[in-house]
Amino acid sequence: MRLTAEVATARLDEHVHGVFATLHPERGPDPQPVVYAVHDGHVGVPIDRVKPKASSRLQREDNLAADPRGSLLVEHWDLDDWSQLWWVRADTEHLPDPDPALVDALADRLATTVPQYADRPFHRVLVCRITRVTGWAASEG
Numbered sequence: 001m002r003l004t005a006e007v008a009t010a011r012l013d014e015h016v017h018g019v020f021a022t023l024h025p026e027r028g029p030d031p032q033p034v035v036y037a038v039h040d041g042h043v044g045v046p047i048d049r050v051k052p053k054a055s056s057r058l059q060r061e062d063n064l065a066a067d068p069r070g071s072l073l074v075e076h077w078d079l080d081d082w083s084q085l086w087w088v089r090a091d092t093e094h095l096p097d098p099d100p101a102l103v104d105a106l107a108d109r110l111a112t113t114v115p116q117y118a119d120r121p122f123h124r125v126l127v128c129r130i131t132r133v134t135g136w137a138a139s140e141g
């Protein structure tokens with residue numbers, strides 16, 4: 001069954017992990033697992049110093065600079081009870097110069113929901129405006 005925008009947004013807001021897909025100029029879709037936060041119609045994806053990386057500049061940033069569209073997919077899977085299956089997709093548009101207050105609010109949300117981010121170990125937070133939210137669930141529960 002299709003989720004209402006309100007239910008889909010609530011499920012997106014309740015979670016902190018999903019798959020964020022950007023568009024690589026040559027390869028096309030470029031999905032990556034991410035931690036994220038939602039605030040006031042925006043998604044924040046941190047570029048952190050916690051997980052090892054070859055560089056603090058990530059491919060997803062280059063992808064968003066070339067094409068600001070992205071999509072965040074969050075899903076729940078239960079092997080034993082398929083009536084609990086659901087997914088939510090948030091289509092997004094990257095904001096290259098977001099309001100600092102919005103960045104701070106997203107960073108605060110990350111710091112309070114993800115223990116590894118309590119000290120805000122971010123190089124920066126990518127900010128995207130949510131342009132559309134869709135979702136599906138196997139049941140109303």
